[in-house]
Amino acid sequence: MSLSFCTHPCVTQCGDDMTTTVESLQLILKDKHKSLTNHAVFSAIRTKKDLRLFMEWHVFAVWDFMSLVKRLQADLTTTAVPWYPPANPHAARLINEIVLGEESDLTPKGAMTHFDLYLSAMKEIGASTRQIEQFLAMIRKGDALAAALSRAEAVAPIQRFVTSTIDTCKDGQTHQVVGSFFYGRENVIPDMFQTLLQTWRIDPASVPELTFYLERHIEVDSGDHGPAAQRMIDEITGNDPVQLREVLEAGILAIDERHQLWDSLLAALQRSAS
Numbered sequence: 001m002s003l004s005f006c007t008h009p010c011v012t013q014c015g016d017d018m019t020t021t022v023e024s025l026q027l028i029l030k031d032k033h034k035s036l037t038n039h040a041v042f043s044a045i046r047t048k049k050d051l052r053l054f055m056e057w058h059v060f061a062v063w064d065f066m067s068l069v070k071r072l073q074a075d076l077t078t079t080a081v082p083w084y085p086p087a088n089p090h091a092a093r094l095i096n097e098i099v100l101g102e103e104s105d106l107t108p109k110g111a112m113t114h115f116d117l118y119l120s121a122m123k124e125i126g127a128s129t130r131q132i133e134q135f136l137a138m139i140r141k142g143d144a145l146a147a148a149l150s151r152a153e154a155v156a157p158i159q160r161f162v163t164s165t166i167d168t169c170k171d172g173q174t175h176q177v178v179g180s181f182f183y184g185r186e187n188v189i190p191d192m193f194q195t196l197l198q199t200w201r202i203d204p205a206s207v208p209e210l211t212f213y214l215e216r217h218i219e220v221d222s223g224d225h226g227p228a229a230q231r232m233i234d235e236i237t238g239n240d241p242v243q244l245r246e247v248l249e250a251g252i253l254a255i256d257e258r259h260q261l262w263d264s265l266l267a268a269l270q271r272s273a274s
Contacts, residue, residue, distance in 0.1 A: 021241075021245055022241055022244050022245050022248065025245060025248035025249065025252065026248060028248075028252060029248055029251055032252060032255045032256065032259070033183075033187065033188055033191070033255060036188055036192065036255050036258060036259050036262070037188055037191035037192050037194075037195055038195060039192075039195075039259065039266070040266055041054070041262040041263075041265050041266040041269065042192070042199045043199040043200070044266055044269045044270070045199075045202065046200070046273075047202075048206075049272070050269055050272070050273075051125060051127070051202055051207070051210075052122075052125060052126060052127035052128070053127075053265075053268060053272060054265065054269070055121070056122070056128055056131065056132075057155075057158060057261070057265050057268075058265075059118055059119070059122065059129070059132045060132060060135075060154065060161065060162050061161065061162075061165075061258070061261070062115055063132065063162075064161075064162050064165040065102075065185055066103075066115060067165065067166060067169045068165065068168070068169055068177060068180060068185065069095070069098055069102055070169075071169040071177050072174075072181060073096070073099055075174045076088060076091045076092050076095050076232075077092040077095060077096060078092075088235055090228070090232065090235065091232040091236065094228045094229065094232055105117070105216065107212065107216075108209075108212065114213065114217075117209065117212075118210075119132070120209055121207065121209035121210035121212075121213055124207065124208075124209045124210070125207055125210070131153060131154055132152070134151070134152040134153075135148050135149060135152035135154065138151060138152065145162070145163065146159070149162060155264075155268075156264075157260065157261050157264035160257070160261075161258070161260070164253070164257045165180075165254075168180045168250065168253075168254070172250065173246070174236060175233070175236050175237050175246060175250075176247065176249075177250070178232065178250075179246065179249070179250030179251040179254075180250040180251060180253065180254040181254075182229040182232075182251070183247070183248065183250070183251025183252075183254065183255070184251045184252075184253070184254020184257075184258065185254065186221055186229060187221075187229075187251075188255065188258070189217055190217060190222040193214040193215075193217055194218055196214065197211075197214055197218075233247055
């Protein structure tokens, strides 16, 4: 399946205006980033019931994030035997640092994946883990993604979001996956989580594991990953304007998909409150 990237008019400009296209896409990305990080879904979380619903949806994004990480680890480091040096050691270092934290971070409960930490935080507040655990059980058995999502009874917006992410992992070129990951995930996650902590009406002390999870991502992802990611993009693309455009388009697609997920979740929260 081919990726369906941004169809904003500036994307279709001819090669003579490629620099302007890249600059225009950067502005679009910046605006979409701001809109996403200020989404109304965060301030709509007023009760533990709201938070449980939020987490039952969001856990699928926590899961599929790791597929992006692993695709980049496969592309940018050497996981084959016999081993050979990676083409870009700076990119290999960055993705290995991310893998280390995401798969084996030091938490109050010892070394854990961030996914398992999130599951633990869900159980702490009584959120259901049934759907995500059923989904993972079927994935482990080798079931197709669409079948596993359907049998786990994930709602349509979750199915759309996860399918888009996995399509990028499977079909995107390395620089497109980098764009989706860093512009669509790493760069927006700290700002989204900061907004959530500032606008929800939940006492952080009443949800210590989730608060730790959110604050840990803000701390780690707001550090030197951003500048390092930009160096990685520059090195991978060689500053080729066509590839730079495709990196930005992939980031815009990822942000648009997350925005649609949040729109649907906000509607679900509003229905639940009525």
